Amino acid sequence: MTLRLSKPDFSLLDKVPKDVRSRVTVGMKLLRDPVDLVVVHRDADNVGHEVRQSEIETAVREAGVTSSVMPVIPVRMTEAWLLLDESGIRQVAGNPRGRKDLRLPKAHEIENVADPKHVLKECLVNAADVSGRRHDRITKRFFQHRRQLLERLDCTGPVSGLPSWKRLVADIDAVVEQWK
Template sequence: MKLMGAMPDLVVVHRDSDNVDPAARREEIHDGARRADVSSRVLPLIPVKMTEAWLLLDESAIRHVAGNPRGRMDLNLPKAHEVESRADPKKILSDCLVRAADATGRRRRTVEERFSNHRRQLLERLDPFGPVTQLSSWQALLHDIDETVKRWQEEQ
């Protein structure tokens, strides 16, 4: 905060739930902010498993980012109602990107090595009004944003 020269109005803290109750993670974030003497509003961002679970709902975006938008290979994506309960969404996403690229040899290795870049592109393409709205962690984020805005409005 010293680098900015002023206290920000809002600090968004990302912490994957990782099989811990999201309410416990939320309390962990707020406790940490109190201990760090953060006077800004703190907005917890808590995907139920990992952020990558949010990215597993858009097959078209995965195919596009993998460089094969017209591909036909079955990606074996989890259904919306199971995506937050699947183990290791990061690995599932990585595997889906490789399958979507439908590549072998050197190109396959390139796809595997570019996972971080592909994940970033998928996050940039995430439709905030699309399938992600079915997920409890996304709904909780929207609720937290709404509550933060309400408190700001009440203070003015």
């Protein structure tokens, strides 16, 4: 069995609407080849997991996709999951031995943080513990730092205890079970 991961390059087109149905429809056309699994990421934000899952299922059905679908629905934002890794935040910020208090939320509070992206930005700056131009550089590199934290995410670590992560794992298991 061969695994090939693809992500449609929406930048090849003038403007693709941001709704799920449009993204899936255009994405399937851009990929051209048939796919076995469509992964749709949509933050739960303030509407909740069930609403987002229904939105994804409806959009994919209306787009005429017959492939298996994997919804990825973190509570609020994906950044919430990253707030569980203090040492990773310090490492990515370039100050692994730093001692400054990052004021990270407790694990049981993570999924209730109103704006995890903002909190993560502040934590990265605090972890770097720099000022002036270096402070500005850290701030400007947020998206790169976030990507690095996602790449380092320990799937069996603290994130594995979060309800949103458990749902993701259950959804993956369900798709794999369908394929058997």
